[in-house]
Amino acid sequence: xxxxxxxxxxxxxxxxxxxxxxxxxxxxxxxxxxxxxxxxxxxxxxxxxxxxxxxxxxxxxxxxxxxxxxxxxxxxxxxxxxxxxxxxxxxxxxxxxxxxxxxxxxxxxxxxxxxxxxxxxxxxxxxxxxxxxxxxxxxxxxxxxxxxxxxxxxxxxxxxxxxxxxxxxxxxxxxxxxxxxxxxxxxxxxxxxxxxxxxxxxxxxxxxxxxxxxxxxxxxxxxxxxxxxxxxxxxxxxxxxxxxxxxxxxxxxxxxxxxxxxxxxxxxxxxxxxxxxxxxxxxxxxxxxxxxxxxxxxxxxxxxxxxxxxxxxxxxxxxxxxxxxxxxxxxxxxxxxxxxxxxxxxxxxxxxxxxxxxxxxxxxxxxxxxxxxxxxxxxxxxxxxxxxxxxxxxxxxxxxxxxxxxxxxxxxxxxxxxxxxxxxxxxxxxxxxxxxxxxxxxxxxxxxxxxxxxxxxxxxxxxxxxxxxxxxxxxxxxxxxxxxxxxxxxxx
Numbered sequence: 001x002x003x004x005x006x007x008x009x010x011x012x013x014x015x016x017x018x019x020x021x022x023x024x025x026x027x028x029x030x031x032x033x034x035x036x037x038x039x040x041x042x043x044x045x046x047x048x049x050x051x052x053x054x055x056x057x058x059x060x061x062x063x064x065x066x067x068x069x070x071x072x073x074x075x076x077x078x079x080x081x082x083x084x085x086x087x088x089x090x091x092x093x094x095x096x097x098x099x100x101x102x103x104x105x106x107x108x109x110x111x112x113x114x115x116x117x118x119x120x121x122x123x124x125x126x127x128x129x130x131x132x133x134x135x136x137x138x139x140x141x142x143x144x145x146x147x148x149x150x151x152x153x154x155x156x157x158x159x160x161x162x163x164x165x166x167x168x169x170x171x172x173x174x175x176x177x178x179x180x181x182x183x184x185x186x187x188x189x190x191x192x193x194x195x196x197x198x199x200x201x202x203x204x205x206x207x208x209x210x211x212x213x214x215x216x217x218x219x220x221x222x223x224x225x226x227x228x229x230x231x232x233x234x235x236x237x238x239x240x241x242x243x244x245x246x247x248x249x250x251x252x253x254x255x256x257x258x259x260x261x262x263x264x265x266x267x268x269x270x271x272x273x274x275x276x277x278x279x280x281x282x283x284x285x286x287x288x289x290x291x292x293x294x295x296x297x298x299x300x301x302x303x304x305x306x307x308x309x310x311x312x313x314x315x316x317x318x319x320x321x322x323x324x325x326x327x328x329x330x331x332x333x334x335x336x337x338x339x340x341x342x343x344x345x346x347x348x349x350x351x352x353x354x355x356x357x358x359x360x361x362x363x364x365x366x367x368x369x370x371x372x373x374x375x376x377x378x379x380x381x382x383x384x385x386x387x388x389x390x391x392x393x394x395x396x397x398x399x400x401x402x403x404x405x406x407x408x409x410x411x412x413x414x415x416x417x418x419x420x421x422x423x424x425x426x427x428x429x430x431x432x433x434x435x436x437x438x439x440x441x442x443x444x445x446x447x448x449x450x451x452x453x454x455x456x457x458x459x460x461x462x463x464x465x466x467x468x469x470x471x472x473x474x475x476x477x478x479x480x481x482x483x484x485x486x487x488x489x490x491x492x
Contacts (some may be wrong), residue, residue, distance in 0.1 A: 068259035068388030068412015079432035104253030107213030133252030151213035183220035206234035253294025296396035388412025390420035
């Protein structure tokens with residue numbers, strides 16, 4: 001069984017070829033500031049090069065943290081919208097680069113956060129490309145009947161949990177309405193009291209504590225959480241003698257600090273978790289068993305990889321397969337009924353035993369629906385992860401997969417001039433510089449790979465595939481195919 005890699009190359013580049021089989025190109029001129037080696041003075045240096053003149057789809061991708069990278073508190077970082085436009089194809093190489101967002105922040109539904117982010121970044125952000133700290137908590141819906149949701153503003157996190165599918169969601173406000181003496185120094189406002197539900201917590205067993213977002217009331221929230229952790233079967237007003245009968249506790253993330261408009265970082269959910277764990281151990285003499293989602297945990301990394309694979313396919317089909325101006329028969333619409341690339345490839349696979357379509361794992365979307373991802377595109381050869389926090393973002397990118405490339409920006413938690421606890425592969429001023437760096441780096445890699453492929457073909461040690469009965473020019477091969485060609489030479 002075999003796959004014609006040239007079909008894949010045409011798809012990824014959406015190539016439009018000249019009569020000689022080479023892609024249409026244009027000349028671009030680049031001017032940059034350099035230091036004269038003799039005079040040591042700055043001067044402008046210009047260079048020109050040929051690039052493919054029509055839109056292409058990258059064989060690499062981006063993943064972004066949000067706070068400190070794209071946003072600073074409630075404000076957008078000035079360079080962020082331009083960075084998004086550049087990834088959407090407004091760059092000198094006419095290449096569209098797929099990207100996702102991986103943030104530890106929570107407190108609103110993915111749909112609401114994407115809507116807000118779309119306005120701030122001046123581009124459409126889809127829930128299919130968005131992961132927040134609480135997103136993996138969807139997997140807990142079937143396990144727990146009644147859950148206590150902590151954090152966020154007002155009733156927002158209760159609404160998120162209910163949209164995730166949790167049946168019985170209670171809040172610290174509900175408990176304080178039941179018995180204000182649970183936290184004697186915390187008084188509910190009239191609005192909070194009216195929004196809270198009237199329940200008898202002496203008869204309710206809470207199965208899990210879900211810290212969805214940063215607590216706005218550390219003292220009372222800790223009091224309630226600790227009482228439940230040391231309770232009998234999650235019932236308020238009870239105490240276990242062995243301290244092993246309480247509910248499970250989950251945190252959406254464990255960011256110790258985070259970046260705001262203030263000049264110094266503020267304590268986050270991770271700091272709250274440290275406090276609760278320390279108080280629990282001081283009271284019981286036992287270590288608290290905590291489950292943490294978000295960066296830099298492996299479960300979140302695996303989830304992000306799965307979402308990225310699915311989003312790359314979706315974005316490709318949206319921007320290339322259904323392009324009304326695309327003339328390639330592999331992209332064309334079939335009569336009045338549109339057929340996506342994945343549908344066409346799957347149909348061909350059913351009729352042709354020589355066609356391979358690898359089915360990946362089933363993924364869970366932000367809305368809880370299931371998607372079966374088919375590997376029509378090769379995996380991203382490099383995923384550039386841009387973050388502002390060495391302890392979570394850079395550690396996250398460096399730990400699990402060598403194809404992920406960590407970039408640290410200076411617009412958030414990281415303080416310029418300090419030694420990061422986890423070293424990034426690149427440090428830049430802001431997100432726009434990160435995007436420019438990566439796109440240029442990938443272009444240079446492609447040029448080098450293409451030159452190696454030309455040498456391999458010229459020496460006769462490698463032969464490109466064929467299409468339409470003739471050999472495919474090296475110039476029209478996608479980097480994925482160039483890599484295969486060069487590897488073939490190396491193995492020979």
